[in-house]
Amino acid sequence: MKTFFRFVVVLLWCATAAVARLSKSMFRKDVHVLMYETDSSLEKDPRSPLHFFKERSNIAKLQTTVFGGDLAYHGFGDKYQTLRPLLELLDKSKLVILADARDVALNVPEDPEAASRAVDHFMETYHKLTKNAPNAIVMSAESQCCVSAMSHAHPGDYFDTQTMKRHKRACASGTQQCLWDENKNIYSWVEFMYERAFNDTGIDYIGDVYLNAGLMAGYPADLMKLLDTIDIGPSEDDQAVLSGLMYSFPELIVLDYDQEMFGNNQWPRGLEAGCVFETGQATSRLMHRETGTEPLIVHTPGKFYGCLDVLIEELGGNSQQRYLETHPNGNPRRTGESERARRRLGKEEEEDEDVKKKDSKKGVKGSEAEKDGSKTNPTLPEVGDLEETVDEKDKDDKDDDKTKKDKKDGGKVVEDTTEELVDDIQEALEESDESANYGPGYGQYGLSPYGLYGNYGNYGYGNYGSYGNYGNYGYGNYGYGSLQDVDVIGRRRRVRQAFREPRTSL
Numbered sequence: 234m235k236t237f238f239r240f241v242v243v244l245l246w247c248a249t250a251a252v253a254r255l256s257k258s259m260f261r262k263d264v265h266v267l268m269y270e271t272d273s274s275l276e277k278d279p280r281s282p283l284h285f286f287k288e289r290s291n292i293a294k295l296q297t298t299v300f301g302g303d304l305a306y307h308g309f310g311d312k313y314q315t316l317r318p319l320l321e322l323l324d325k326s327k328l329v330i331l332a333d334a335r336d337v338a339l340n341v342p343e344d345p346e347a348a349s350r351a352v353d354h355f356m357e358t359y360h361k362l363t364k365n366a367p368n369a370i371v372m373s374a375e376s377q378c379c380v381s382a383m384s385h386a387h388p389g390d391y392f393d394t395q396t397m398k399r400h401k402r403a404c405a406s407g408t409q410q411c412l413w414d415e416n417k418n419i420y421s422w423v424e425f426m427y428e429r430a431f432n433d434t435g436i437d438y439i440g441d442v443y444l445n446a447g448l449m450a451g452y453p454a455d456l457m458k459l460l461d462t463i464d465i466g467p468s469e470d471d472q473a474v475l476s477g478l479m480y481s482f483p484e485l486i487v488l489d490y491d492q493e494m495f496g497n498n499q500w501p502r503g504l505e506a507g508c509v510f511e512t513g514q515a516t517s518r519l520m521h522r523e524t525g526t527e528p529l530i531v532h533t534p535g536k537f538y539g540c541l542d543v544l545i546e547e548l549g550g551n552s553q554q555r556y557l558e559t560h561p562n563g564n565p566r567r568t569g570e571s572e573r574a575r576r577r578l579g580k581e582e583e584e585d586e587d588v589k590k591k592d593s594k595k596g597v598k599g600s601e602a603e604k605d606g607s608k609t610n611p612t613l614p615e616v617g618d619l620e621e622t623v624d625e626k627d628k629d630d631k632d633d634d635k636t637k638k639d640k641k642d643g644g645k646v647v648e649d650t651t652e653e654l655v656d657d658i659q660e661a662l663e664e665s666d667e668s669a670n671y672g673p674g675y676g677q678y679g680l681s682p683y684g685l686y687g688n689y690g691n692y693g694y695g696n697y698g699s700y701g702n703y704g705n706y707g708y709g710n711y712g713y714g715s716l717q718d719v720d721v722i723g724r725r726r727r728v729r730q731a732f733r734e735p736r737t738s739l
């Protein structure tokens with residue numbers, strides 16, 4: 234079987250190489266994108282994300298090779314079986330970006346110079362992030378924990394750190410034997426990921442602390458070493474195995490916590506709040522709404538295709554308009570259906586502040602669009618509204634006595650606004666249950682109201698309190714996962730402020 238794979242890959246490679254030779258001077262020499270896609274027809278469909286990616290990668294002079302075409306599917310591990318021979322053929326000095334093809338967009342504008350600067354920035358960031366671990370692979374970080382395979386293994390189970398050999402195998406997320414269960418394993422992963430983020434960044438990092446295996450970058454020799462070490466089987470869940478690798482061999486993987494190279498959107502929060510990238514006024518690249526970064530590749534894990542298509546259109550491309558499934562009136566950022574979009578377009582600038590305040594008093598149900606039933610799917614409140622609520626709560630935060638009292642009351646927290654907010658979000662969560670399983674071919678993330686944004690802070694497992702953040706959600710301690718999110722956003726903003734200072738500690 235392996236030989237066969239090799240044969241197919243080499244054939245593919247020869248074809249690509251021939252094309253590459255023809256246009257040799259066309260591409261920059263320091264980086265090469267490898268995209269995994271088993272359906273070879275997608276590249277030709279002018280509305281496919283892959284087509285858009287290739288089109289923009291030409292503008293950026295970024296050589297992009299699609300591999301995996303028409304090979305039989307066994308599981309998430311397939312990608313790695315066919316990768317090695319490709320890496321052997323690549324120039325050692327080229328940074329390799331490994332990306333899934335169906336759910337990513339290349340975040341460069343049509344202007345070739347600006348596109349080229351975006352790739353330069355990517356390269357610089359790779360070197361910055363790996364300064365203390367020069368042979369590490371940089372992987373993308375996301376806010377959602379965890380694939381269901383991870384509930385079947387403790388972080389240390391997959392590798393024997395003495396022999397560097399594989400120990401336990403990861404199950405195939407989404408299959409009957411590998412369903413999600415929120416258990417002690419999950420808490421161990423959560424604790425580990427937060428601790429690592431704290432160690433790496435020097436701050437109580439909130440938000441995108443979890444490894445996402447869909448996007449990574451490294452030099453060929455380092456990627457081959459990674460492949461040899463993970464020794465992954467075709468049906469194993471790669472995100473689980475790589476998360477375990479990061480636990481057992483921390484020096485091999487660095488996460489791009491700030492979403493500087495790779496961006497992940499947040500499917501559990503729905504299209505308007507969770508599609509967290511948007512083009513700013515002054516630039517035509519997508520910027521992360523909360524971190525302010527402009528990663529080269531933007532990813533929509535969780536089959537969040539509606540978001541992907543919104544982003545592709547925002548970058549000026551043609552899309553398959555899959556946002557119509559939840560927003561039948563059209564791309565919400567174009568129809569003005571989204572309050573956020575209207576604000577961004579400056580239409581409500583003057584009254585903006587007042588409106589937001591009022592909305593938060595009303596418990597964020599303020600958006601008319603949400604009331605008129607035009608949205609078929611549950612939609613979480615917009616971040617702007619949440620932030621406003623957080624600000625008010627932050628003030629209360631300082632009032633220790635009050636917080637203590639709230640806790641004593643068994644968490645019958647705070648103001649009416651908050652309770653309404655909780656109800657809204659809980660409702661949305663219950664209705665959106667099915668998105669917890671995206672079935673075979675994608676892995677099954679857990680979606681419980683507790684862990685929605687990966688904050689398990691207060692369940693008494695592990696020593697979260699010692700990091701100073703987990704124990705502090707204050708309003709989210711009693712089963713309202715959504716409230717934790719409210720606080721996360723407030724904190725994240727503060728974290729971002731901390732980040733504007735140069736990182737000196739680590």
Ligand SMILES: *[C@@H]1O[C@H](CO)[C@@H](O)[C@H](O)[C@H]1NC(C)=O
Binds near residue numbers: 425
């Ligand atoms: C974080 O750093 C501490 C202190 O150096 C170390 O003991 C711990 O293992 C590290 N944890 C992780 C997850 O990197």
